[in-house]
Amino acid sequence: MFCDQTILKLHAGIGGNGCVAFRREKFEPRGGPNGGDGGKGGNILLVVNTALNTLTHLDTYKQFTAEKGEMGKGQNKHGRNGVDLSLEVPLGTLVREIMRDNEGQILEKREIADLSSESKTLLVAKGGRGGYGNAHFATSIRQAPKFAELGEEGESIEVELELKLVADIGIIGIPSSGKSTLISVLSNAKPKIAAYPFTTLIPHLGVVQIDKKVTYVVADIPGLIEGAHKGKGLGIQFLKHVQRCRLLVHLIDPTQEDALENFHIINRELEAFSSDLATKKQIVVINKSDAIDKPAIKELQQVLKKAIGRKKRFQLSSKPISAATTEGISELKILLFQELRKNPQSTSSSHQPSTDNLQPTCPERSRGTTDHLTYRPHLDNPKYFAAEKIKEGLYRVSGERIEQIVNMSNFDNREAMMRVRDVLKKMGIVKELKKIGIQDGDRLEIGKHELDFQSDF
């Protein structure tokens, strides 16, 4: 089954709790704290695998959770980090974050990455930090802390993945014209080939090697028939993928009854689907030259030439090919390469083979290098916080660092609570809250907790 769109819920791993422990040695019965830190929760990564051409393998599951971090141990032993979960996606996968309202209705979809280059990895959900063990909190005043931090929850995100095949060239033509045979001799792709129409049910991508460094990608676009744009056959679901190609190869099957009418049918379908497709350059190539005699081929060439007339976007290849015997294939490889050089930019803006499009599409919310993109929902200055009055008696403080500390604190532990108060004071949050009018006994929301405000904070 071909799936080019899916929605997934991703939960990165929770961090391991920090440990509360004290040194117990023979001659040192009241040794210092030595509880180790918890391990980090596993991240979730989206990793491009160029051998894939569908999202079906992810669509079956819908939910993914990365491994949690292990708890810290005594003797300052760090808990093991959770293993990262790598989800493989095909080249050309668009990633959008989905925001929902309280009723679960989709409010907004925000594009966060376009995985259109090989060796792309997107860190889409970051694992939680491991909690500090009590050894971390020892100070000259607090020599024996009896608390440790809890592990931080991993990020959760709902994403929509949409596959837009990234091929430089799309091979089109009516069923059984030899598209799969052609891609199998041009490139490393090995699609199924057979003498009946609709043998190929999903597009196949293949890399054509010109020399060691120069390659281009071709895609076999199956299922185009009359009425495809109205949903007939398989064609409609693949036409959008053709939009990203820079060039089309239109294969003509001279053994079928009305080769010219078939040529028109395919073009009408493209035009009916989108005006963008109707302007894409087409190299028209007669296939199966081995199956028909030379005069008949010449005659067909004349007919096609006449039909094309002066329309510049069509170019009839002077050399017919035989995908079966490979006659004319090396010349076609070179011709296509030269044509691609003449059309460096895709007519649809989404695919550029340079590294320029490796930058995240939402830069203010993402960090990235050309090799490894990171999507981080909060990129605030960690020390930044905002204090606001929600209504009489209820205030809220938000900010990455303070929320992290509160969420990782064990509210059942008095000492842990005292540390939270210390941090609130040190970060200037208490002062700010007083400025905006907070009173003793008012409720204060921070992260996932609510606490009572006291002026001796």
Ligand SMILES: Nc1nc2c(ncn2[C@@H]2O[C@H](COP(=O)(O)OP(=O)(O)OP(=O)(O)O)[C@@H](O)[C@H]2O)c(=O)[nH]1
């Ligand atoms: N004689 C001859 N037969 C060919 C040639 N190319 C393909 N064929 C045959 O034509 C039939 C259809 O070939 P495919 O490559 O499966 O055609 P397709 O366009 O991918 O067909 P669909 O996937 O069904 O759309 C097969 O039996 C092939 O062996 C050729 O150059 N010469």
Ligand SMILES: [Mg+2]
């Ligand atoms: Mg095929």
